Amino acid sequence: MVMRSARPEMGTRAGSNGGRTMRERDAEYSWFFRAEYPQVVRTVHLILRDAGRAEDIAQEAFLALYARWPRISRYERPELWVRRVAIRLAVRAAGRERIRGHLERGAPAATPPSGPTPGDPDLVRAIRTLSPAQRVAVVLFYFEDRPASEIARILGCAESTARVHLAHARTRLAELLGERGEETTNVT
Amino acid sequence: MSLDGRIRTGLNAEALALDPATDPALDEVLQSGPRRRTARTVVRSVGIAAVVSVFIAGGFTALRAVQGGGGGASDGSIFQVSPIDGQWEMTLSVEDGLAAGFDYGRARQLAGPRQLELALGVVRQIRPGSFETVPVNGTFQVDGPFAFVRDSVETLVFRWTLTGNELRLTLVDDSRPAGGAAVDRLIWTTHTWGRIG
Numbered sequence: 001m002v003m004r005s006a007r008p009e010m011g012t013r014a015g016s017n018g019g020r021t022m023r024e025r026d027a028e029y030s031w032f033f034r035a036e037y038p039q040v041v042r043t044v045h046l047i048l049r050d051a052g053r054a055e056d057i058a059q060e061a062f063l064a065l066y067a068r069w070p071r072i073s074r075y076e077r078p079e080l081w082v083r084r085v086a087i088r089l090a091v092r093a094a095g096r097e098r099i100r101g102h103l104e105r106g107a108p109a110a111t112p113p114s115g116p117t118p119g120d121p122d123l124v125r126a127i128r129t130l131s132p133a134q135r136v137a138v139v140l141f142y143f144e145d146r147p148a149s150e151i152a153r154i155l156g157c158a159e160s161t162a163r164v165h166l167a168h169a170r171t172r173l174a175e176l177l178g179e180r181g182e183e184t185t186n187v188t
Numbered sequence: 189m190s191l192d193g194r195i196r197t198g199l200n201a202e203a204l205a206l207d208p209a210t211d212p213a214l215d216e217v218l219q220s221g222p223r224r225r226t227a228r229t230v231v232r233s234v235g236i237a238a239v240v241s242v243f244i245a246g247g248f249t250a251l252r253a254v255q256g257g258g259g260g261a262s263d264g265s266i267f268q269v270s271p272i273d274g275q276w277e278m279t280l281s282v283e284d285g286l287a288a289g290f291d292y293g294r295a296r297q298l299a300g301p302r303q304l305e306l307a308l309g310v311v312r313q314i315r316p317g318s319f320e321t322v323p324v325n326g327t328f329q330v331d332g333p334f335a336f337v338r339d340s341v342e343t344l345v346f347r348w349t350l351t352g353n354e355l356r357l358t359l360v361d362d363s364r365p366a367g368g369a370a371v372d373r374l375i376w377t378t379h380t381w382g383r384i385g
Contacts, residue, residue, distance in 0.1 A: 026218060029218075030214055030218070033210070033213075033214045033217065034210055034211075034214065037208065037210050037213060037214070038207070038208050038210055041206065041208040042203035042204070042206050042208075043203075045202075045203065045206055046199055046202065046203055051206055051208075054206075054208075055208055055213065058208070058213075059213055059216060059217060062213075062217050063217055063220065063221055066217055066218075066221035067221065120194065120197075120198035120201070120202075123194065123195065123198035123199075124198070124202070138195065138199075139199065142192070142195045142196045142199050143196070143199040143200065143203055170191070170192075173191065173195065174191050177191065177194070
């Protein structure tokens, strides 16, 4: 996906970006940012349950994207790249949080969620007990409607591993929510 | 509602309730992105400069050590300036060889002037005017009153004393057969070595 939304302007500096000026480059990036940033923040928020940290992590990922924009913008799906970076940062943050929780209390961390209060607090509590990788699998599958192959690419694991994460997460959620877990889910 | 439906609905409701401020975040990225790139370039340049400086400083230190010559106590490690660093010379006579028990032919072969070069842990013994390098061309290390001289085959241990410009070496350990030991004892220890220059 190559976005060209700004016309070349006189007096702008031509960079080494395939003839694009810095201003053109920033315009393309801004267009992409506005389209993708809110969704990345929401995804990270669902993983971390912390709106402030979700925004920080999303900004960090978009900063990394900005530094590599001339190259990444030529990718077929640059949004997958920035998602992968943001989610990996989120998984790392969630892992650190769990370790800190284990060390401090001998039990998994239970950071009170910040941000909007959802309509299903039981679901929120249940998701917070999942491992970071399981949380990512659940969020990408149920919220972003991504297939197992893309979940695997974002998590950096095999597709079968992504399916296992999803299946374990679903079983765990069924137990905690008192639902029947035997319903079939078409994980493609 | 099914489990899948409940998860999907719950996640969507929670996510859509969040409305991140996009424009301030974009401004922040567009401002700090170039700054960060500049900072990264600066940090990288400083790192490279630091590494180059360390190499240059190391080179200067080694050069100063070479130029400094002898003097100063040695810490016993190789490639350090030791108290016995320098160029030394002595001359063996045929009588010295005969007195050490060699026959006349061998004593004449061994007789003549010899020079000893000790510098930064490297030792070389030569016969001026000859291409012969006997019997040592190797390394040495000074540890207190002892000097350990090594070539590719063996190690000789000497006790050394320095009196003015006279270096005396005494062989204190030699596990080799008697013949080799006798030659070294004759060459290294018969006379004191006088400093050249």
